[in-house]
Amino acid sequence: MKDILFGFIERYVSLTEEEKVAILSLDIFRTVKKGETLLKEGQLSDDSYFVLKGCIRKYYIIDGEEKTTAFFTEMDALTPHCVISNAPSEYFIGCVEDCILIVSNSDMQEETNSKFPKFEIMCRMLSEELLAKQQNAFDEFKTSSPEQRYLNLIQTRPDLIQRVPQHQLASYLGIKPQSLSRLRARIFEKKS
Amino acid sequence: MKDILFGFIERYVSLTEEEKVAILSLDIFRTVKKGETLLKEGQLSDDSYFVLKGCIRKYYIIDGEEKTTAFFTEMDALTPHCVISNAPSEYFIGCVEDCILIVSNSDMQEETNSKFPKFEIMCRMLSEELLAKQQNAFDEFKTSSPEQRYLNLIQTRPDLIQRVPQHQLASYLGIKPQSLSRLRARIFEKKS
DNA sequence: CGTATTTCTTAACTTAAGTGAACGAGCTAC
DNA sequence: GTAGCTCGTTCACTTAAGTTAAGAAATACG
Numbered sequence: 001m002k003d004i005l006f007g008f009i010e011r012y013v014s015l016t017e018e019e020k021v022a023i024l025s026l027d028i029f030r031t032v033k034k035g036e037t038l039l040k041e042g043q044l045s046d047d048s049y050f051v052l053k054g055c056i057r058k059y060y061i062i063d064g065e066e067k068t069t070a071f072f073t074e075m076d077a078l079t080p081h082c083v084i085s086n087a088p089s090e091y092f093i094g095c096v097e098d099c100i101l102i103v104s105n106s107d108m109q110e111e112t113n114s115k116f117p118k119f120e121i122m123c124r125m126l127s128e129e130l131l132a133k134q135q136n137a138f139d140e141f142k143t144s145s146p147e148q149r150y151l152n153l154i155q156t157r158p159d160l161i162q163r164v165p166q167h168q169l170a171s172y173l174g175i176k177p178q179s180l181s182r183l184r185a186r187i188f189e190k191k192s
Numbered sequence: 193m194k195d196i197l198f199g200f201i202e203r204y205v206s207l208t209e210e211e212k213v214a215i216l217s218l219d220i221f222r223t224v225k226k227g228e229t230l231l232k233e234g235q236l237s238d239d240s241y242f243v244l245k246g247c248i249r250k251y252y253i254i255d256g257e258e259k260t261t262a263f264f265t266e267m268d269a270l271t272p273h274c275v276i277s278n279a280p281s282e283y284f285i286g287c288v289e290d291c292i293l294i295v296s297n298s299d300m301q302e303e304t305n306s307k308f309p310k311f312e313i314m315c316r317m318l319s320e321e322l323l324a325k326q327q328n329a330f331d332e333f334k335t336s337s338p339e340q341r342y343l344n345l346i347q348t349r350p351d352l353i354q355r356v357p358q359h360q361l362a363s364y365l366g367i368k369p370q371s372l373s374r375l376r377a378r379i380f381e382k383k384s
Numbered sequence: 385c386g387t388a389t390t391t392c393t394t395a396a397c398t399t400a401a402g403t404g405a406a407c408g409a410g411c412t413a414c
Numbered sequence: 415g416t417a418g419c420t421c422g423t424t425c426a427c428t429t430a431a432g433t434t435a436a437g438a439a440a441t442a443c444g
Contacts, residue, residue, distance in 0.1 A: 062335055069331040081324060091331070120312050127319035132273060134323060138330045139261040139283070142366045143254055145402095146431080166392065174334045179431050181393050186430090337432095338401075358422065371401050373423050378400090391440070402429070412419075 001029065004052050005102060008075060012122040019116055026108055032056075032099045039093040044086065046106045049078040054099030055163055059171075060091045068168040071096070071160055077130065080106070096164055146175045147183055193221065196244050197294060200267060204314040211308055218300055224248075224291045231285040236278065238298045241270040246291030247355055251363075252283045260360040263288070263352055269322065272298070288356055338367045339375055 002024065009015060015023075032038065032054075039045055041061065049056065051072050058070040058078070069091070072078045081089055113119045141149060150173055154161060161169065167177035175183070194216065201207060207215075224230065224246075231237055233253065241248065243264050250262040250270070261283070264270045273281055305312045333341060342365055346353060353361065359369040367375070 058331075060331065060335060067335040069334050070327075079320065079323060081328075117309065117312075120309075120316060124312060124316035124319055127316055127323055128271065131271060131319055131323045131326060134326050134330065135262075136273075138326065138333070139250075139252065141330070141333070142261050142363070143252060143259045165390090167390095171334070176432060177392075178394085178433080182431085185393085357420090359420095368402060369422075370403080370424085374401085377423085385444105387442100387444085389440100389442070391438105393438075394436085396435095397433080399432070400429105401431085403427080405425085407424085408422090410419100410421080412417100414415105414417085 001052060001100065004075075005050075008050075009122065012125045013118045022112070022115065026104070026112075028102045028104055028108075030101050030103050032095050032101060034095050034098050036095045037092060038095065039089055039091075041090060041092055042088045044088050046080045046086075048080050048104050048109075049093070050102040050104075051076050051078075052100040052102060054101075055096040056099060056101070057094055057096050057164075057168060058091050059094065059168075066168075067171045069172065071157075071164060071168075071172065073157075073159065073163075077126065079127075079130065096168075141174070146173055146179065147187070149173045150180070150183060151187070193244060193292065196267075197242075200242075201314065204317045205310045214304070214307065218296070218304075220294045220296055220300075222293050222295050224287045224293060226287050226290050228287045229284060230287065231281055231283075233282060233284055234280045236280050238272045238278075240272050240296050240301075241285070242294040242296075243268050243270075244292040244294060246293075247288040248291060248293070249286055249288050249356075249360060250283050251286065251360075258360070259363045261364065263349075263356060263360075263364065265349075265351065265355075269318065271319075271322065288360075333366070338365055338371065339379065341365050342372070342375060343379070 002020075005023075006015060006020060009023075029052075038049070038056065039047070049072070051074055053074060055071060055073045056078065057068050057072070059066050059068040061067070070078075078093070081087075081091070109119075109123070113123065140152065144152065153169075153173070164172075166180055170177040170180040173180065194212075197215075198207060198212060201215075221244075230241070230248065231239070241264065243266055245266060247263060247265045248270065249260050249264070251258050251260040253259070262270075270285070273279075273283070301311075301315070305315065332344065336344065345361075345365070356364075358372055362369040362372040365372065
């Protein structure tokens with residue numbers, strides 16, 4: 001477990017033993033059961049999540065309907081909504097599978113950043129990387145049809161299609177569950 | 193011009209006179225004419241742009257068609273695609289209006305960051321803020337229809353509808369120009 | 385187990401976006 | 415000026431997604 005975390009961090013900066021000990025002393029590991037809700041709409045929280053094992057999702061409830069906009073699996077980081085604006089959350093975070101997560105908040109990060117300046121560098125690099133990925137994903141979404149998005153998802157994150165309920169996938173693709181079902185049937189027909 | 197830049201930076205960190213001089217000595221201001229292309233598909237470049245005046249757009253050419261995915265106006269920052277992956281660009285950046293920009297590249301940023309550590313902090317804060325904004329925009333896009341997106345755009349960026357050609361707006365909203373035209377007519381009918 | 389609930393699929397119908405084509409307004413260039 | 419372009423709109427037609435409803439399949443749970 002520790003190894004996954006340190007492996008991830010060392011993609012950005014190298015760590016001394018002292019730093020590793022300091023990180024572990026923060027007591028940040030947390031296990032969560034499938035179906036649990038980590039964050040609810042309206043709550044104030046600046047927690048960040050890093051997924052070591054399992055899958056969590058971000059969703060909104062709009063007109064009584066759940067709209068899933070993101071999934072986070074192994075090695076994904078979910079950054080908090082309120083970095084500056086200390087506004088209540090507009091979305092929920094729920095557990096799709098049993099998870100092992102790392103949870104940290106801005107106090108912990110500030111403390112670590114001031115103790116070990118290289119963490120500041122890592123945070124910047126990580127933010128920049130996530131931003132670039134996010135922008136590519138957004139562009140890809142805008143420039144393609146639901147069918148193309150689904151085909152693309154099969155290529156880029158085939159695991160998601162297995163581990164996540166279809167109706168959650170549907171809103172992730174920007175459509176209704178019935179449309180996804182029909183779209184899948186259409187693709188299957190084309191292949192044969 | 194300088195004041196806009198320093199005003200922007202000082203939303204994140206405070207600046208000494210020495211630092212201001214150092215920034216200006218980098219000679220980063222650039223004016224660009226409407227219609228010019230700042231970056232082409234296939235080019236290698238790690239330039240960042242900050243818009244002081246005017247409007248630039250990011251677009252792809254897919255099957256011979258331009259697909260505009262983002263607009264950047266006053267006080268917006270366009271971060272480079274290749275932070276780590278030094279891959280050629282998949283998109284174009286073009287000037288929608290005559291612009292005054294600040295252009296910087298990663299060498300300059302690294303130099304400045306190592307000379308003035310507070311810049312590292314500013315970069316992280318800026319990245320985090322952009323990431324949060326980007327995620328909200330993406331979620332909003334996924335959870336709403338083209339019509340809702342257009343109505344939302346009127347609320348959040350009314351200037352864009354005036355200064356940008358409709359066919360560019362259309363792909364920004366994820367639809368075809370004809371559909372945007374029709375959608376606008378539909379909205380106008382509803383109002384009356 | 386078997387019952388309840390959630391999840392997925394199918395179908396018929398409605399609504400909206402994609403497509404191809406045509407037209408007119410405004411601009412540009414020669 | 416006028417020939418050529420781009421841009422926006424409109425129309426008729428096609429295609430795909432939204433909606434409502436019903437039923438089958440899978441899962442959860444007492």
